[in-house]
Amino acid sequence: MKNTIFVLEEGSPKYQQIYEKFKSFIERGDIRPNDRLPSIRQLADSLHVSRNTTLTAYEQLVAEGYIRGEGRKGYFVNEVEPLLFQENENPHRKKQTALKKMPVINFRGDAVDQAHFPLKIWRRMANQVLTWQDSFRYGEPFGEEVLREQIAKYLFQSRGVKTNANAIIIGSSTQQMLVYLGQILKEEFQSIIVEDPGYDGAREAFQFHRFEFETLPVHETGADLSQLKQMNSRLLYVTPSHQSPIGVSLSIQQRQMLIQWVNERCGYIIEDDYDSEFRYTQKPFPALASIDAARVIYLGNFSKSFLPGLRLAYMVLPEPILSQYQKHFAYFESSTSLLSQLTMAKFMESGEWNRHIKRMRLVYKRKVSHLVAELRKHFGPTITIIGEQSGLYLLIKLHLNHSEEWLIQRASSCGVKVYPTSLYFMNNHTDRPIIKIGFSHLSIDEIDLGVELLKKAWVGEKDIETPTAKGGGLSRSENL
Amino acid sequence: MKNTIFVLEEGSPKYQQIYEKFKSFIERGDIRPNDRLPSIRQLADSLHVSRNTTLTAYEQLVAEGYIRGEGRKGYFVNEVEPLLFQENENPHRKKQTALKKMPVINFRGDAVDQAHFPLKIWRRMANQVLTWQDSFRYGEPFGEEVLREQIAKYLFQSRGVKTNANAIIIGSSTQQMLVYLGQILKEEFQSIIVEDPGYDGAREAFQFHRFEFETLPVHETGADLSQLKQMNSRLLYVTPSHQSPIGVSLSIQQRQMLIQWVNERCGYIIEDDYDSEFRYTQKPFPALASIDAARVIYLGNFSKSFLPGLRLAYMVLPEPILSQYQKHFAYFESSTSLLSQLTMAKFMESGEWNRHIKRMRLVYKRKVSHLVAELRKHFGPTITIIGEQSGLYLLIKLHLNHSEEWLIQRASSCGVKVYPTSLYFMNNHTDRPIIKIGFSHLSIDEIDLGVELLKKAWVGEKDIETPTAKGGGLSRSENL
Numbered sequence: 001m002k003n004t005i006f007v008l009e010e011g012s013p014k015y016q017q018i019y020e021k022f023k024s025f026i027e028r029g030d031i032r033p034n035d036r037l038p039s040i041r042q043l044a045d046s047l048h049v050s051r052n053t054t055l056t057a058y059e060q061l062v063a064e065g066y067i068r069g070e071g072r073k074g075y076f077v078n079e080v081e082p083l084l085f086q087e088n089e090n091p092h093r094k095k096q097t098a099l100k101k102m103p104v105i106n107f108r109g110d111a112v113d114q115a116h117f118p119l120k121i122w123r124r125m126a127n128q129v130l131t132w133q134d135s136f137r138y139g140e141p142f143g144e145e146v147l148r149e150q151i152a153k154y155l156f157q158s159r160g161v162k163t164n165a166n167a168i169i170i171g172s173s174t175q176q177m178l179v180y181l182g183q184i185l186k187e188e189f190q191s192i193i194v195e196d197p198g199y200d201g202a203r204e205a206f207q208f209h210r211f212e213f214e215t216l217p218v219h220e221t222g223a224d225l226s227q228l229k230q231m232n233s234r235l236l237y238v239t240p241s242h243q244s245p246i247g248v249s250l251s252i253q254q255r256q257m258l259i260q261w262v263n264e265r266c267g268y269i270i271e272d273d274y275d276s277e278f279r280y281t282q283k284p285f286p287a288l289a290s291i292d293a294a295r296v297i298y299l300g301n302f303s304k305s306f307l308p309g310l311r312l313a314y315m316v317l318p319e320p321i322l323s324q325y326q327k328h329f330a331y332f333e334s335s336t337s338l339l340s341q342l343t344m345a346k347f348m349e350s351g352e353w354n355r356h357i358k359r360m361r362l363v364y365k366r367k368v369s370h371l372v373a374e375l376r377k378h379f380g381p382t383i384t385i386i387g388e389q390s391g392l393y394l395l396i397k398l399h400l401n402h403s404e405e406w407l408i409q410r411a412s413s414c415g416v417k418v419y420p421t422s423l424y425f426m427n428n429h430t431d432r433p434i435i436k437i438g439f440s441h442l443s444i445d446e447i448d449l450g451v452e453l454l455k456k457a458w459v460g461e462k463d464i465e466t467p468t469a470k471g472g473g474l475s476r477s478e479n480l
Numbered sequence: 481m482k483n484t485i486f487v488l489e490e491g492s493p494k495y496q497q498i499y500e501k502f503k504s505f506i507e508r509g510d511i512r513p514n515d516r517l518p519s520i521r522q523l524a525d526s527l528h529v530s531r532n533t534t535l536t537a538y539e540q541l542v543a544e545g546y547i548r549g550e551g552r553k554g555y556f557v558n559e560v561e562p563l564l565f566q567e568n569e570n571p572h573r574k575k576q577t578a579l580k581k582m583p584v585i586n587f588r589g590d591a592v593d594q595a596h597f598p599l600k601i602w603r604r605m606a607n608q609v610l611t612w613q614d615s616f617r618y619g620e621p622f623g624e625e626v627l628r629e630q631i632a633k634y635l636f637q638s639r640g641v642k643t644n645a646n647a648i649i650i651g652s653s654t655q656q657m658l659v660y661l662g663q664i665l666k667e668e669f670q671s672i673i674v675e676d677p678g679y680d681g682a683r684e685a686f687q688f689h690r691f692e693f694e695t696l697p698v699h700e701t702g703a704d705l706s707q708l709k710q711m712n713s714r715l716l717y718v719t720p721s722h723q724s725p726i727g728v729s730l731s732i733q734q735r736q737m738l739i740q741w742v743n744e745r746c747g748y749i750i751e752d753d754y755d756s757e758f759r760y761t762q763k764p765f766p767a768l769a770s771i772d773a774a775r776v777i778y779l780g781n782f783s784k785s786f787l788p789g790l791r792l793a794y795m796v797l798p799e800p801i802l803s804q805y806q807k808h809f810a811y812f813e814s815s816t817s818l819l820s821q822l823t824m825a826k827f828m829e830s831g832e833w834n835r836h837i838k839r840m841r842l843v844y845k846r847k848v849s850h851l852v853a854e855l856r857k858h859f860g861p862t863i864t865i866i867g868e869q870s871g872l873y874l875l876i877k878l879h880l881n882h883s884e885e886w887l888i889q890r891a892s893s894c895g896v897k898v899y900p901t902s903l904y905f906m907n908n909h910t911d912r913p914i915i916k917i918g919f920s921h922l923s924i925d926e927i928d929l930g931v932e933l934l935k936k937a938w939v940g941e942k943d944i945e946t947p948t949a950k951g952g953g954l955s956r957s958e959n960l
Contacts, residue, residue, distance in 0.1 A: 015613065052611050055608075055611055056611060056612060056613060059608065059611075108617075110617055110618045111616050111617040111618075112616050112617075113616075114613055119610060119611070122610070123607050123610060126606065127603050127607075128539065130599060130602070130603060131532050131535055131536060131539075131599070132536060133493070133495065133536055133921075135787075135789055136591050136592050136593075136594045136597070136787065136788075136921060137588070137590055137591040137592075137788060137789065137921075138590045138783070138789070139788075139789055171815075172652060172791075172815040172816070172817075173813045173814075173815050174813075175812050175813050175815075176656070176813075176815040179659070183688060200811060201811060201812070204811045204812060205812075307615075307616065307819075308617060308619075309615055309616070309617065309619055309817060309818030309819050310817060310818075310819065311619075311652075311813075311814070311815060311816060311817050311818070331680060331681060331684045332655050332681070332684060332685075333653045333654075333655050333656075334653075334791070335651075335652040335653050335655075335656045335791060335815050335816075336652070336791060336815075337652075337789060337790060337791050337817045338788070338789030338790075339787075339789050339790065339820075340817060441616060441617075
């Protein structure tokens with residue numbers, strides 16, 4: 001096994017190529033059972049990739065049973081029947097090997113950049129937290145005070161929101177918090193105004209409590225706030241900093257108009273500030289809650305800005321909602337990892353959080369600029385790009401005579417996965433299909449390849465077949 | 481600072497003594513600003529304690545601002561004004577320094593043993609998971625398949641429950657799962673039968689959906705199942721393996737009776753198997769769901785058996801509840817850390833989970849036997865011990881003329897914190913006060929000291945003052 005040298009190609013992720021190569025070596029018998037593989041380090045050096053890349057490839061092979069790790073001795077090939085590769089009934093393994101058939105480039109919107117994650121620092125802090133006696137208990141019902149203090153400080157510095165640890169409730173996701181909050185709000189409100197198009201996950205949480213919906217139309221130029229006057233509800237859910245999914249922001253005049261509206265109606269605004277950290281063209285706009293927080297319920301989370309898998313979110317409640325919430329949920333256990341909370345508190349307190357946000361803003365800015373340039377170069381006036389000023393995805397409206405479904409399936413058959421937006425719309429339909437493209441986790445090379453493949457899929461060949469009804473739509477859970 | 485030698489005493493935790501000593505050295509000026517402290521290792525060696533103990537003490541001092549860590553250089557004393565120690569407005573710091581005034585021994589029931597936690601193995605696995613590309617995304621709505629598969633395997637091996645990954649839903653706590661599950665159940669059921677006394681947290685979750693309660697009396701000898709016939713509800717919440725809080729188990733005859741009852745009524749039983757891993761006198765009884773799972777909703781979690789702060793729980797749903805749940809919550813994000821799920825899957829797959837459970841069963845068995853022996857030695861027939869066969873706490877019924885409140889306050893004034901059980905009772909009152917004593921996190925020495933102090937508090941002095949109304953009750957959230 002000493003001379004296994006192969007060349008990595010552009011295109012698919014490197015760890016995946018390494019994984020595929022070794023898998024085929026083992027399947028074809030080029031490497032035999034109990035042979036030792038090159039070490040993580042040797043392989044990384046010889047292929048000019050990071051050790052994380054080779055480790056990830058090996059981990060995948062271990063997970064699928066091709067190889068085993070024997071501690072410091074290294075990695076060895078397992079005895080495997082050749083037939084196993086064809087007929088494998090283990091659903092987990094099935095799913096893993098299905099990777100091969102997935103599109104080469106996945107413009108998913110539900111991931112974050114891995115390359116610039118502060119792995120060492122986070123690990124060190126997480127490892128320290130695990131030695132504390134304080135980590136071996138149930139957490140506080142409304143979240144750990146040390147983290148709530150750090151969030152209060154951060155919200156003031158970066159969003160202009162004046163609050164204190166006591167008014168902050170820590171939860172595990174926006175939806176979980178909306179389900180719990182809805183329990184309080186439904187005592188006073190039967191209906192809620194939501195943006196159209198808007199975040200479907202929030203609508204699901206409101207439906208949990210059977211709120212009726214009124215819809216506020218949002219266009220590419222912004223939300224049509226004039227319609228609020230005719231509406232009956234006194235409760236409004238909005239994403240003012242980066243409208244989900246259109247990407248527009250409310251101007252200061254519009255923000256003031258909203259504050260005035262809610263004060264006149266004695267209602268509440270739920271401000272979901274889910275990815276305000278990443279604004280590329282101007283400084284982030286101050287939050288609605290920074291203008292007047294008396295009737296604003298502010299929601300934030302760490303999913304886009306740090307790591308979605310942590311499941312760490314928070315809300316700032318105004319009185320009297322806060323008192324009602326504290327009374328109602330005093331005997332509910334926190335649903336958020338105590339360890340993640342303590343580690344994040346340490347991470348924020350040390351200044352690493354601010355450094356991380358600054359770093360990621362530059363990383364994502366570079367990616368989005370590149371993506372926009374590539375899209376313009378390949379598509380020209382065939383598309384309109386929407387929402388490139390902020391966030392971790394953008395939308396493209398296609399001026400072609402094709403349906404959203406066709407565009408997605410056609411891209412998929414060319415090896416690119418892109419996402420629909422129709423699920424966000426309620427009554428306010430769009431004239432042309434709008435496709436969602438996430439870029440946060442892709443490298444510049446992957447973005448290049450993805451856009452090229454999209455060009456090939458959508459306009460590259462003259463004799464493209466017309467839309468087929470075959471294959472059905474994507475399931476909704478894949479489309480987030 | 482080279483010759484700072486002091487002697488650790490029996491009684492309060494060692495890390496706390498070290499912390500207190502250094503704090504007073506700094507406050508009195510015995511150690512001066514910018515002095516270097518002994519290293520974690522040096523101090524541990526000279527005091528004959530583990531490095532975790534000295535690290536914990538130093539971490540506490542760092543958190544409070546007394547000292548700072550400078551990486552490999554070591555720990556140094558900060559410049560601090562003497563006044564700071566008296567007038568500190570930082571609520572976090574206040575809370576930390578309030579440690580001093582807390583009881584010496586806290587028989588809390590909401591913690592787990594730290595000394596035998598598989599720190600290195602868990603850390604290694606958690607650190608690996610953080611390098612996977614798979615960790616940088618949102619998790620699956622119903623939990624990661626790799627973990628659900630491991631849980632299915634474990635449930636069959638250890639609880640006799642035959643299920644598969646697809647029927648398992650991963651959540652973050654029993655309460656969170658009951659809130660979501662209640663959304664489905666309330667379509668068919670308006671009321672639920674709960675144990676009396678019983679787990680208050682479950683009642684809170686049922687109240688979220690305004691279920692009406694019927695109560696099933698549980699005595700020290702067991703639950704009175706004959707009463708089920710007269711009840712109207714077809715939905716029952718029970719803790720058959722280790723009744724919460726009484727600690728009795730349902731016999732196989734009683735289990736079969738329950739299964740027959742629920743099949744006749746076409747209802748559902750919610751079986752909360754929250755700490756079945758720790759049974760000390762016989763082998764764990766098989767779960768209700770192992771007899772007939774058609775009408776049993778099985779709940780389990782990792783809070784007692786592993787780490788409460790992880791917030792990892794699961795339920796096994798029978799059809800048609802499963803289909804309804806999957807349909808209803810398909811668009812809800814998971815509220816459970818993806819990283820914790822992936823790490824736990826690895827931990828279980830590697831066999832470490834089974835090793836951990838075996839190890840902890842012995843650790844806890846030793847602690848509970850010791851606690852029971854000490855209680856018998858000091859209290860004799862003055863108390864009845866309830867529920868020592870399993871779980872991480874036991875109950876003592878006191879045959880003295882004192883109220884629950886007096887017993888708790890009196891113990892507290894002698895430096896021991898014990899917990900009430902009255903909050904678990906609804907209609908089925910007890911003749912004598914019953915006190916809850918958790919032992920999982922205490923060392924044998926701490927248990928000895930705690931029981932001695934309880935003796936002093938409750939029967940040690942002849943001229944004990946009569947109960948006072950002063951000081952108020954403990955807040956409920958402290959009593960879990």
